[in-house]
Amino acid sequence: xxxxxxxxxxxxxxxxxxxxxxxxxxxxxxxxxxxxxxxxxxxxxxxxxxxxxxxxxxxxxxxxxxxxxxxxxxxxxxxxxxxxxxxxxxxxxxxxxxxxxxxxxxxxxxxxxxxxxxxxxxxxxxxxxxxxxxxxxxxxxxxxxxxxxxxxxxxxxxxxxxxxxxxxxxxxxxxxxxxxxxxxxxxxxxxxxxxxxxxxxxxxxxxxxxxxxxxxxxxxxxxxxxxxxxxxxxxxxxxxxxxxxxxxxxxxxxxxxxxxxxxxxxxxxxxxxxxxxxxxxxxxxxxxxxxxxxx
Amino acid sequence: xxxxxxxxxxxxxxxxxxxxxxxxxxxxxxxxxxxxxxxxxxxxxxxxxxxxxxxxxxxxxxxxxxxxxxxxxxxxxxxxxxxxxxxxxxxxxxxxxxxxxxxxxxxxxxxxxxxxxxxxxxxxxxxxxxxxxxxxxxxxxxxxxxxxxxxxxxxxxxxxxxxxxxxxxxxxxxxxxxxxxxxxxxxxxxxxxxxxxxxxxxxxxxxxxxxxxxxxxxxxxxxxxxxxxxxxxxxxxxxxxxxxxxxxxxxxxxxxxxxxxxxxxxxxxxxxxxxxxxxxxxxxxxxxxxxxxxxxxxxxxxxxxxxxxxxxxxxxxxxxxxxxxxxxxxxxxxxxxxxxxxxxxxxxxxxxxxxxxxxxxxxxxxxxxxxxxxxxxxxxxxxxxxxxxxxxxxxxxxxxxxxxxxxxxxxxxxxxxxxxxxxxxxxxxxxxxxxxxxxxxxxxxxxxxxxxxxxxxxxxxxxxxxxxxxxxxxxxxxxxxxxxxxxxxxxxxxxxxxxxxxxxx
Numbered sequence: 001x002x003x004x005x006x007x008x009x010x011x012x013x014x015x016x017x018x019x020x021x022x023x024x025x026x027x028x029x030x031x032x033x034x035x036x037x038x039x040x041x042x043x044x045x046x047x048x049x050x051x052x053x054x055x056x057x058x059x060x061x062x063x064x065x066x067x068x069x070x071x072x073x074x075x076x077x078x079x080x081x082x083x084x085x086x087x088x089x090x091x092x093x094x095x096x097x098x099x100x101x102x103x104x105x106x107x108x109x110x111x112x113x114x115x116x117x118x119x120x121x122x123x124x125x126x127x128x129x130x131x132x133x134x135x136x137x138x139x140x141x142x143x144x145x146x147x148x149x150x151x152x153x154x155x156x157x158x159x160x161x162x163x164x165x166x167x168x169x170x171x172x173x174x175x176x177x178x179x180x181x182x183x184x185x186x187x188x189x190x191x192x193x194x195x196x197x198x199x200x201x202x203x204x205x206x207x208x209x210x211x212x213x214x215x216x217x218x219x220x221x222x223x224x225x226x227x228x229x230x231x232x233x234x235x236x237x238x239x240x241x242x243x244x245x246x247x248x249x250x251x252x253x254x255x256x257x258x259x260x261x262x263x264x265x266x267x268x269x270x271x272x273x274x275x276x277x278x279x280x281x282x283x284x285x286x287x288x289x290x291x292x293x294x295x
Numbered sequence: 296x297x298x299x300x301x302x303x304x305x306x307x308x309x310x311x312x313x314x315x316x317x318x319x320x321x322x323x324x325x326x327x328x329x330x331x332x333x334x335x336x337x338x339x340x341x342x343x344x345x346x347x348x349x350x351x352x353x354x355x356x357x358x359x360x361x362x363x364x365x366x367x368x369x370x371x372x373x374x375x376x377x378x379x380x381x382x383x384x385x386x387x388x389x390x391x392x393x394x395x396x397x398x399x400x401x402x403x404x405x406x407x408x409x410x411x412x413x414x415x416x417x418x419x420x421x422x423x424x425x426x427x428x429x430x431x432x433x434x435x436x437x438x439x440x441x442x443x444x445x446x447x448x449x450x451x452x453x454x455x456x457x458x459x460x461x462x463x464x465x466x467x468x469x470x471x472x473x474x475x476x477x478x479x480x481x482x483x484x485x486x487x488x489x490x491x492x493x494x495x496x497x498x499x500x501x502x503x504x505x506x507x508x509x510x511x512x513x514x515x516x517x518x519x520x521x522x523x524x525x526x527x528x529x530x531x532x533x534x535x536x537x538x539x540x541x542x543x544x545x546x547x548x549x550x551x552x553x554x555x556x557x558x559x560x561x562x563x564x565x566x567x568x569x570x571x572x573x574x575x576x577x578x579x580x581x582x583x584x585x586x587x588x589x590x591x592x593x594x595x596x597x598x599x600x601x602x603x604x605x606x607x608x609x610x611x612x613x614x615x616x617x618x619x620x621x622x623x624x625x626x627x628x629x630x631x632x633x634x635x636x637x638x639x640x641x642x643x644x645x646x647x648x649x650x651x652x653x654x655x656x657x658x659x660x661x662x663x664x665x666x667x668x669x670x671x672x673x674x675x676x677x678x679x680x681x682x683x684x685x686x687x688x689x690x691x692x693x694x695x696x697x698x699x700x701x702x703x704x705x706x707x708x709x710x711x712x713x714x715x716x717x718x719x720x721x722x723x724x725x726x727x728x729x730x731x732x733x734x735x736x737x738x739x740x741x742x743x744x745x746x747x748x749x750x751x752x753x754x755x756x757x758x759x760x761x762x763x764x765x766x767x768x769x770x771x772x773x774x775x776x777x778x779x780x781x782x783x784x785x786x787x788x789x790x791x792x793x794x795x796x797x798x799x800x
Contacts, residue, residue, distance in 0.1 A: 050372045073375035084368045086361075088309055100301045101375050 001026045001148055001178040002047060006056035009042050016042040018202040020056070024195065027175030031189035032182040033284070034199035040182035041082060043199070044152050047180075048078060061148060074102050077141030077177075079134070080152035087126035091119050091136050095143070102144035110143035116169065131162040138166055142173065149173070151181045167192065190280045198287060205287065210280075217278045217286070218254035222247040225269035234262055238286040250278060250286035298376050302384035306358050307392070313357060314392050317350050324733065325400040329407035332674075333691055334738035335723040336731050345728050351393045351426075352434035356447050358388045359438035365505040366442050382500040389431050394423055401735035408693050408736050409672060415695040415735075422735055428489045436492035439499040440509045454513065458520045484523045491515025529589040532650040532781050541653050541778030547578035549784035552623075554793045568635040570628040571796040572645070572789065576782075583653045589781065593628075595643035600634060628791075639792040644785060651780045654700070658772035662690070668773045670698055670718070671737070677745070677764065688743040688759060690769065692718060698739040700774040705743055707763040714759055716741040718771075 002024035009017040017039040024030040032040050045051045047060050049068040058065040061072045089097060095114070099105045114121065117135035125133055134154055141149065149170065155163045170179060171192045181189060189196070197207030206213075220237075223246050233240055236253040247266075251259065254275070263273060278286070307314070324347060327340040336344070362371040362381055371381060401419050402412035412419065437454070441447035492515070495508045552573040593600040626645070630638075657668070665673035671694020678689045688705070692698055698718065706713040721742040723729065743759045750758040 045367055048373050050367050070375035070377055070380075073373060076373070078373040080368075082368050083373070084370055086305075086370055097301075097305055098374075100298065 001028075002030075002058070002060050002180060004043070004047070004056065004058040007043065007046055007053045007058055008055045009039075009046060009051070009053050015202050017046070017053070020199075020202075020204050022197055022204065022207045024178060024180055026178050028194045029171075029174055029179040029181065029189070029192055030195040030197065031193035032180065032197050032199060033184065033186065033189070034182075035184050038184075038199040039202040040184075040199055041080070041152055042202075044078075044080070044150055044180070044182055048073075048076070048150065074104070074144070075147045077144070077146035077149045078152075079137045079141055079150075079154050081134070081154065081156055082152060083137070085125050085133060085137060088124060090122055090124050091128070092121040094125055094136060095121075095140055098140040099143070104144040106143060106145065109145065110139060113139040113142055113169070117165070131158045134158065134166065135162070138169065142169060145173070146177060149177050149179045151179065151183075153183055154181070155183065156185065186281050186284060196280075198284070213283065214277060214280075216253055217283045218251045219276045219278050219282060220247075220249055220251050220259075221272075221274040221276075222263060222266065222270060223272040223274075224266055225271060239289040250282065252286065298380045299383040299387055302362070302376065302381065303387045303391070306361050306384065306388050309361060310354070310357060310392075313354055317347075317354055317392070318396060320347055320350055321396055321400050325403055328400075328404045328731070328734050328736070331738075332676075333689070334721065334740040335725065336729060338725070338727040340731065341725075341728040344731050344733050347733060348426075348430045351430050352437075355385075355389050355393060355431055355434040356438035356441070357444060359385050359435055360441065360444055360447065363442050364439045364499045364503055378500045378503075382496065385435065389435065393431060394426065397426060397733075398423060405695055405735050410695055410736075418695045419735060422733075425732075428485050432489055432492040432496075436495040436499075436512060439496055440505055440512055450509075450512075454516045457513065458516060481523075483526065484519050487522055488515060488519045491518070529648055529781060532589055532648075532779060535650075535779040536781050539776060539778050541580075541583070541651060541780035543578055543580060543780065545578050547576065547651070547780065547782050549574055549576050549782065549786070551575075551626075551786045551789060567629045567631055569796040570630065570635070570791050570794045572626040572628070572786070572794045574624050574626050574784075574786070576624055579651055580653060583651050589648040589650060591628075591645070591647035593638060593643050593645055595638060595641050598638045598641065598643060600630075600638070626786075627796075630791075635791065639795075640790065642788040642790055644787045645789055646783075646785045648781050648783045651782050652776060653778040654774040655777045656702075656772050656774050658770065660771040660773065662769045662771070665692060665771065668701070668771055669696075669775075670694060670701055670739070670771065670773065671696065673771075675769065685747055685761075686745045688745055688764065688767075689721075690716075690718070690741045692739045693736050695735055696737065698737050699776075701739075702772045702774070703741045704770040704772070705759065705763070706768050706770065707760075708766045708768055710763075712763070714743055714757070716743060 002022070004023075005021050007017055007020040008015070020039070020043055022030070022032075032043065034040050042051070046053045047058055047065050049065050052066060060068060061075060063072050086094060086097070091114075095110055099107075099110070113119075117132075117139055119132065119136055119139060120128070125136060128136065138154065151170070155166060158166070170181075173179075174192070181193070183189060193210055195207070195209050196213060198205045225245060233249075236251060237249040238252055240247065240249040242248075259275075263270060320343060324340060324343040327337065327343070331337070331340065362385075363369055398419060401422055405412045405415055405419070437450055438447055441450050491511060495512050495515070498504050498508045498511065552575055555571075555573055591601075628645075660668040660670075662673050662675060665671065670692040673690055673692040675688060675690045678687050690703055692701075701718040703716050703718055704713050705716070718741045719739040721740040744757060745761050745764070746755070746758040747761050748755070748758070750760045
């Protein structure tokens with residue numbers, strides 16, 4: 001559905017995106033994670049042909065993103081906290097205005113979204129709360145059942161109830177609709193993302209399926225009477241903490257067979273080893289710590 | 296087309312108030328233009344001719360800015376509407392809410408002045424083209440490189456400021472000496488501006504390359520201003536000559552005559568020194584009018600003064616091909632004292648070009664024949680006074696077309712006395728804008744000052760006794776330009792001190 005190859009974009013001396021390559025399979029929910037300013041929005045704007053990359057190329061719906069035209073855009077839904085809506089329009093006028101651009105627009109779908117979101121049709125967009133505006137924007141794209149939904153920080157600053165409401169609406173449309181969701185908030189995606197990528201300072205640190213990510217990350221706690229010598233710790237142990245005979249770390253490439261050998265180097269004093277699955281949040285904390293420590 | 300109409304409708308709904316204000320102003324101007332009989336507009340009409348184009352440019356701009364082109368956050372950028380569709384909607388808006396009302400207004404004014412609008416449709420469309428090139432297109436282009444109304448305003452001020460700054464560097468004394476019908480001077484300037492505006496719009500709506508477009512826009516304005524200021528008068532005259540060449544028998548030659556004794560400067564030399572060289576021009580037909588120098592140069596050993604259509608900041612001389620006195624022409628040169636001193640006593644060469652314009656004079660028309668004479672509809676009336684208190688006899692000609700130069704002879708049929716005035720030479724002294732370029736009706740006026748006195752003294756030649764109003768007639772002579780030539784000359788071995796003219800003051 002989306003493929004990018006080595007996208008790079010500079011703004012003056014700042015490299016907003018560097019060698020960005022991802023593949024978003026059809027039917028997936030791809031979560032592009034990263035802190036504010038990581039380059040997520042830049043990547044999305046390149047995909048939507050709003051800006052051009054300096055180098056590299058991208059394909060969206062099997063078409064070069066630089067040549068993305070009305071036909072492809074009519075099949076893409078784009079919701080962004082950064083997108084300026086025509087604030088002077090009432091919600092009803094806004095939906096009516098959008099309808100004309102999308103041949104696949106379904107009035108019944110729009111009506112049900114309006115009802116589900118509790119949108120006040122006679123109020124102007126500028127007078128709506130942030131959550132309501134996001135709901136209106138989401139209703140305007142879900143009503144034509146896009147094949148590809150691109151969401152840029154759609155939930156930021158929203159309260160939990162509104163967020164759940166929107167997440168549910170999006171999740172209901174998958175897998176018919178492929179979703180690319182850029183966010184800095186893990187809780188937005190944990191429940192429904194199938195793929196995840198992590199972007200930091202314009203560089204993609206990894207991108208893979210959620211299941212694979214969960215299966216290769218483990219939190220390990222080793223209790224020992226004492227650790228023999230000064231063993232060299234494997235590179236794939238992250239966020240290593242050592243205190244009072246307890247060693248804790250996150251193993252980013254957990255392999256039970258290899259793991260035993262790695263533990264054996266601590267000698268016979270090892271009394272207990274606990275291996276637990278990591279939450280997505282813990283995985284990212286481990287990754288962030290790794291980046292900060294420069295490992 | 297469906298989406299163009301859809302976006303157009305959205306803009307129309309949102310800008311309804313602005314459209315209403317603009318239409319009200321246009322209706323006001325139309326009403327005043329319908330009722331105006333003289334060439335001089337009232338102050339409101341004068342100001343509206345300035346204000347309305349600004350209103351139009353603002354309306355065109357805010358329409359474009361509804362879906363601003365620069366930036367990355369606008370809602371329309373991810374809509375499935377091509378950029379051509381978006382531009383089409385904006386162009387349609389300008390056509391419907393700016394051009395169509397103006398066309399209707401022009402037709403109403405033409406009709407109110409007794410002309411059939413359908414008969415003058417080409418003229419009305421020409422006005423539309425002028426409005427498009429001078430207002431709509433630049434406004435659309437400027438708005439396409441602005442993010443919002445404030446930025447549009449700042450860009451407009453920056454461009455206007457640049458234009459003023461550039462023009463401040465020009466002190467070209469020949470700037471206002473272009474031959475008549477030198478509207479041609481505006482043609483390359485307008486074309487340059489329009490081309491740059493089209494380039495900006497093309498780049499913006501095709502690739503949204505705002506920085507490049509802004510650069511092109513600024514270059515365009517600078518280029519157009521520079522072109523207007525520094526375009527040599529000779530180029531316009533040459534173009535005129537190419538369109539309407541002057542037919543002459545043999546070559547035109549110019550040579551200097553012997554100095555005249557006690558020659559007085561025909562123009563006050565103020566802080567300078569006046570040199571007046573009698574010249575003889577052979578080969579020109581009778582009735583050919585001479586117009587001031589297109590360029591002029593004094594060259595000699597260690598001396599070089601050049602006055603051309605170029606930058607003139609260091610010009611020390613000013614030359615005029617003098618008006619005819621009998622059959623004698625004079626080349627009048629005004630020089631700064633220091634410049635004169637350096638060149639006065641050495642033989643120098645004077646080189647230059649001037650325009651020779653031949654007109655065909657066709658006379659014998661009465662006021663009622665004015666349409667046949669190509670002057671449109673001419674009427675005379677006695678008016679209240681402007682400068683003096685005794686009133687005047689005014690002749691106003693109105694036409695949807697350009698009104699040619701014409702001489703009006705007023706004759707007192709009982710005494711045979713007569714007075715002459717050129718149509719279009721009447722001037723009003725007012726402190727508000729008088730350029731009524733939006734009016735589809737051209738007006739030209741001649742004015743004869745009336746007096747209750749006998750007016751038989753020698754100095755009273757310009758005063759018309761009121762008794763003349765009881766029995767008078769007008770005779771019109773129209774001057775049609777039939778040919779133009781650019782004449783070059785080179786006068787060698789001239790010792791300027793021999794031609795020094797006395798100060799006439």
